[in-house]
Amino acid sequence: MQRQIFTEEHDAFRETVRAFLAKEVLPYYEQWEQDGIVSRDAWLAAGRAGLLGLAVPEEYGGGGSTDFRYSAVLAEEFTRAGAPGLAIGLHNDIIGPYLTGLATDEQKRRWLPGFCSGETITAIAMTEPGAGSDLQAIRTTAEDKGDHWLLNGSKTFISNGILADLVIVVAKTTPDGGAKGLSLIVVERGAEGFERGRNLDKIGQKSQDTAELFFNDVRVPKENLLGELDGAFIHLMTNLAQERMGIAVAAIAAAEHLLEITTQYVKEREAFGRPLAKLQHIRFEIAEMATECAVTRAFLDRCIIDHSDGTLDAVHASMAKWWATELQKRTADRCLQLHGGYGYMSEYRVAKAFTDGRIQTIYGGTTEIMKEIIGRSLLA
Amino acid sequence: MQRQIFTEEHDAFRETVRAFLAKEVLPYYEQWEQDGIVSRDAWLAAGRAGLLGLAVPEEYGGGGSTDFRYSAVLAEEFTRAGAPGLAIGLHNDIIGPYLTGLATDEQKRRWLPGFCSGETITAIAMTEPGAGSDLQAIRTTAEDKGDHWLLNGSKTFISNGILADLVIVVAKTTPDGGAKGLSLIVVERGAEGFERGRNLDKIGQKSQDTAELFFNDVRVPKENLLGELDGAFIHLMTNLAQERMGIAVAAIAAAEHLLEITTQYVKEREAFGRPLAKLQHIRFEIAEMATECAVTRAFLDRCIIDHSDGTLDAVHASMAKWWATELQKRTADRCLQLHGGYGYMSEYRVAKAFTDGRIQTIYGGTTEIMKEIIGRSLLA
Amino acid sequence: MQRQIFTEEHDAFRETVRAFLAKEVLPYYEQWEQDGIVSRDAWLAAGRAGLLGLAVPEEYGGGGSTDFRYSAVLAEEFTRAGAPGLAIGLHNDIIGPYLTGLATDEQKRRWLPGFCSGETITAIAMTEPGAGSDLQAIRTTAEDKGDHWLLNGSKTFISNGILADLVIVVAKTTPDGGAKGLSLIVVERGAEGFERGRNLDKIGQKSQDTAELFFNDVRVPKENLLGELDGAFIHLMTNLAQERMGIAVAAIAAAEHLLEITTQYVKEREAFGRPLAKLQHIRFEIAEMATECAVTRAFLDRCIIDHSDGTLDAVHASMAKWWATELQKRTADRCLQLHGGYGYMSEYRVAKAFTDGRIQTIYGGTTEIMKEIIGRSLLA
Amino acid sequence: MQRQIFTEEHDAFRETVRAFLAKEVLPYYEQWEQDGIVSRDAWLAAGRAGLLGLAVPEEYGGGGSTDFRYSAVLAEEFTRAGAPGLAIGLHNDIIGPYLTGLATDEQKRRWLPGFCSGETITAIAMTEPGAGSDLQAIRTTAEDKGDHWLLNGSKTFISNGILADLVIVVAKTTPDGGAKGLSLIVVERGAEGFERGRNLDKIGQKSQDTAELFFNDVRVPKENLLGELDGAFIHLMTNLAQERMGIAVAAIAAAEHLLEITTQYVKEREAFGRPLAKLQHIRFEIAEMATECAVTRAFLDRCIIDHSDGTLDAVHASMAKWWATELQKRTADRCLQLHGGYGYMSEYRVAKAFTDGRIQTIYGGTTEIMKEIIGRSLLA
């Protein structure tokens, strides 16, 4: 079933991304995995290749288009390349909109050029040791000290946590305000009292730096408030659909790619005198995964279009997120199994895909939280 | 997510179908279930309402349009009404194409007007006691006796078996020809030696007459050969995509309808002092089913369009068939459970849907056969 | 794997049950299904055969043994025979313990002889239109009128509802007492104002009379209070483990029987030139079901022994209930599918087993309620 | 549900194993994981602690008991400790029986003392790059050169591959003999031409050395033939039940342990103002896993007893293997999810258990091969 959502421009962009991956990512990827972090050079190269800030207005060095299909292409190609470490999707699709959507002109001028050039790597820090799914439990505080915010608290599991030059921190600005007492405060590299904790040791996504961040009496300039005072919750809600779509798009691409690899594998691998593909169980496995991929692809492509058009609602974004990531997880598990012992070897793509992919049903809103959102909405 | 495939014409047709159901089907449905068969009057009424032969050229009294969306509308509305007994889909989408596609002009003149008026109810008889999934095992024979075919054998599980005035029988015309020795022979009501067996007692679809047919030295005119001599297998293959789409379209409509009913039910039914909908497990059930329906709907609507355009291949039709019918089955089971004891009472829609729907993964090519087709094609 | 829990006595009892089924049940079963109710004669015959009141003291005509293995044998054989309609298990294992455990000597003398002879068929009426899983929502009231209880309310889904001569009714005796305001009141056939409603039309278990009961100003003698005043909830809780075990034991027996039938079927049924059993998918289906049955059997036999020893707790009884019934449901669905079109025909055992069995995850405490009980206990 | 299979002796042995783990394994485990291999000292310590050669006759320094419950205790404790790297189970339960069962007295004297003291670490090498599930495809050859075997070929995925001092190699001794042309040849450390390849990089079980082995014109003494010439296939089949039981026993222990950890976690972790355990979905997850563990435990304990008694057949050993390992896999996945982001952090037990455990459905005979064995046997 031919996909119908892309134009020639998107195809051309896909070529650009592939070339970038081949030249700037894949040759270094193993090293990054050993280092537990990607090189800053890759970010600069991405900036030069025009991959950063696709939706940022051109005046700040961005691509100037909110057509989400470009993001989809990017996510798809990074996924197919097996290179989730360089977190451009996070930077572009998740953090980007906060800056383009909420920043003042002054802030834009300060932050967006670096954002697009790759000089300013970004992160968003919501999660805390005691607050993950439940953002209202956030305890990091930003006290209004007249001419600055005094930031105290700690964050964990922050993607790009070590590399980030600019971190959007969700902090309590009105102590008893609950969800309505949270604001977005931008903390920049070098701020006194802002410290990185451990680069966490994960079972997958080894080249992604996921880190703890500590804020001890960090003085943040008043002009680093992003968006409305006490308005973080609404800002977060507004941008979550896109975060979820970004993850979902990568998830279906991962599943499709795993299927492709594994289809090839079972055609070539022999056992009992003939290719595995000749065994009915294997055939059914492939048929089932192929069906699930095809069905999901139709839905996702529809969501991509709707999201580009601005008509995708929170419920459908949540559906896309949990469904596609659970499919990815299931598919990775099945494909690993179909590779037999080889599936357990790190050098095999399925093995990596299995461990790299396992986080997808958790971050960006867990499967369970997605179901809550959908269920509540349908039963309201 | 708004469906995007229908025009105003389709919507108008939907109204026609609804009116027909309300007037000509629902008031009699319980009676038909008790009788194990629908009334011939309903067929005539369907003819008058323009529901028969949507794709038959207008010169023969048909609708003249091969736009599959009309069939989809019909299947959807019959399904929502919970009235699978009146097998218009079978007549239109499965048998129709054989007649319009293969019949000679003479045959068309003989058969199509009655087909469209409801006077000639049709059936197709492939399955035999010893040949279901494996059509090559068919043992019914049609011997060429010069001026007629001599038909011998028996068929089973034939929908419309009792009512049918015209039966397309798949029979062996070349004894050792295997798949290449089968032909389509049209047997008409009244032919000597053509007898109906039992109207089979099924666990669901009570108003559908599913019957055994016996052929003992039936003399069938030579001009009742449909299509190519020894060409049945290819004719069958050609028309199976549409048969499968018809079933799939009804299946997703059934799942959606069950979800709708059940969503309503859990909002209203109280337990432990509040609506069931307030329980997280219930919410997750609804969220999961809603997601599966939304995802599947996107795929099915794409398939409907592709099929109307003539671009749907056998693999995707098979995917649609097994995926949608398994979804229907799963959904019926879950919705029944969510109704508690009421779900087991025949008067409840979910109970009927559970038993009526269970056949869907079996006829028209079982789930297993669908997976074979898909797997083989992908691994070729 | 040989079962290890039975002695020769149990084996002999099994023979008795089989003989009873062959002589007194199977010849009439189809008729009962058409009637929607079994014959009272069968109950009398069961009494004569010594199948009623296995655990009732011998002085009242019972078997005098609380060894639950006899109940297990009974449930297993009735299940294998495909004859769930004659609800001896309900009578013996569910209602019996209330009478033997809670009745006064006078009550025992009044009720138990008939209970054991089959003259007094019993029922227990907890469920109401608005109170199923949530027994605290019961609205039937029994007002203390000095020399009698005045009973008002209605019950639904009552097994043996039409046949029952003695009904244990759960009613509110203390209006605002919540769970602590319910009592067990025994209502006997003929009581004025006690009326049977419809014999409900179910999708399965056709020969079981499941009915609505209405109580309009029924005057029940004071001496018909069973157990403690306001003590029903505790009485119910005490007896539920046995009810659940009874259902679970039937469930695993059903699954095993379905597997047996289907194993045979796929060895005999041919497609594509060889038995279905030669297809890997079919082999895997059988292997998976056989494993599930073997694993579950080991657990159930352990539970049977523990329950006979009085050491089975509520949590494990709940595990047995939901796990075994869900296995039964799953197995019935798979076996039906493996029978192809025949699986949908009422005359086939798998078809009946599919519809008969579907209620098992619902009555006696739904799967969801079982999980609540287990989860709460483990997370307390 | 109290387990009923252990005596005081087993309990005492369990204490020994725990003490050993605490003293000799856990303090070094992280280091071993970094090294990709355990220390030889640990093996010697295990020997001193009496953990090696439980079933080896006492005259050779072994435990002298074939009571499989000791092996079960060992497997359970190593699993609970999260220390699969030190492959004592492999050594004792898988390789041990070949030596005790097939070795000549001379061989026993040569090999068993070191086997029991920990000086002789063992491995078994069946798998080759082109022969895993399908052992008949083995291409390593052992040519009879009169006074020695000339061994050529390569093996892969060999556990203890780097550490092993004694390797049982499955090799072709009769070129065209198919399954009947394979023999067991013992290759010892230091043999010329016997080389270790890479210590393979796996996604889990990091401290287990799994390696490639190469044999280039290795001259193996004639007296190193183990068992019958050309009899390897039967020897392998005979010992596989025990291998499978060993894996199954570890698998259920892993699942139970994960459940325990996770039950604790959800009781402590708070979200939305209360412990996760208060959420119904979480409760159901725990209830479902607890049920699966309880059901499986009953089956496994029965298998352990049967295996100790010598009555466990290949079918039930295969059931135990696939069922328990699939349960472990499923449970690890669910428990990881329930830990949210923490589940993805290597320092968390669930994260390790997830990657360590993933191999279990593959080695020792894949899930698919187990189903083949069961299905074939039941459908013969």
Ligand SMILES: Cc1cc2nc3c(=O)[nH]c(=O)nc-3n(C[C@H](O)[C@H](O)[C@H](O)COP(=O)(O)OP(=O)(O)OC[C@H]3O[C@@H](n4cnc5c(N)ncnc54)[C@H](O)[C@@H]3O)c2cc1C
């Ligand atoms: C690799 C990685 C990268 C990450 N990157 C970032 C980042 O860049 N920025 C950032 O802010 N955060 C990041 N996170 C954090 C991530 O968003 C959280 O881990 C996630 O939201 C879950 O929160 P938690 O870990 O606290 O789990 P919890 O919220 O403690 O959840 C534990 C379990 O309980 C379930 N649960 C919770 N609430 C409910 C409910 N109401 N009903 C049913 N089940 C429920 C969850 O689904 C989960 O299964 C990252 C995490 C990882 C592992």
Ligand SMILES: Cc1cc2nc3c(=O)[nH]c(=O)nc-3n(C[C@H](O)[C@H](O)[C@H](O)COP(=O)(O)OP(=O)(O)OC[C@H]3O[C@@H](n4cnc5c(N)ncnc54)[C@H](O)[C@@H]3O)c2cc1C
């Ligand atoms: C209500 C009803 C209406 C019907 N209407 C019609 C009709 O109008 N006209 C008509 O001709 N037929 C009709 N049928 C027949 C229907 O098409 C067949 O029942 C169906 O094709 C399956 O064939 P079977 O019953 O012989 O099952 P079998 O072919 O015997 O299959 C038994 C099982 O084996 C599985 N199986 C078979 N082959 C394979 C394989 N290669 N690999 C894996 N699994 C396999 C099947 O999937 C199934 O689970 C109807 C059936 C029913 C029940």
Ligand SMILES: Cc1cc2nc3c(=O)[nH]c(=O)nc-3n(C[C@H](O)[C@H](O)[C@H](O)COP(=O)(O)OP(=O)(O)OC[C@H]3O[C@@H](n4cnc5c(N)ncnc54)[C@H](O)[C@@H]3O)c2cc1C
């Ligand atoms: C054939 C038949 C025979 C019966 N025989 C008897 C009898 O002899 N005597 C008698 O008293 N009753 C009998 N019953 C009634 C039976 O026990 C109830 O139907 C059953 O307890 C469920 O109650 P309900 O139907 O009111 O469903 P509800 O309680 O309304 O439940 C509806 C759905 O919500 C779910 N649900 C409810 N509470 C929760 C929760 N807290 N968390 C998650 N999910 C929840 C249920 O699991 C179910 O899926 C019978 C029923 C049938 C169908």
Ligand SMILES: Cc1cc2nc3c(=O)[nH]c(=O)nc-3n(C[C@H](O)[C@H](O)[C@H](O)COP(=O)(O)OP(=O)(O)OC[C@H]3O[C@@H](n4cnc5c(N)ncnc54)[C@H](O)[C@@H]3O)c2cc1C
């Ligand atoms: C960590 C680890 C340790 C190991 N330790 C040892 C060791 O000590 N000694 C040793 O000899 N080996 C060892 N092995 C090898 C292991 O036993 C094999 O990997 C396993 O038997 C599978 O073989 P394979 O990898 O060649 O997979 P394949 O045989 O190629 O199988 C690939 C896939 O096809 C499936 N398949 C194969 N045949 C069929 C069939 N007939 N029907 C359906 N599906 C089928 C498999 O189930 C699997 O999903 C180890 C492997 C690992 C990963």
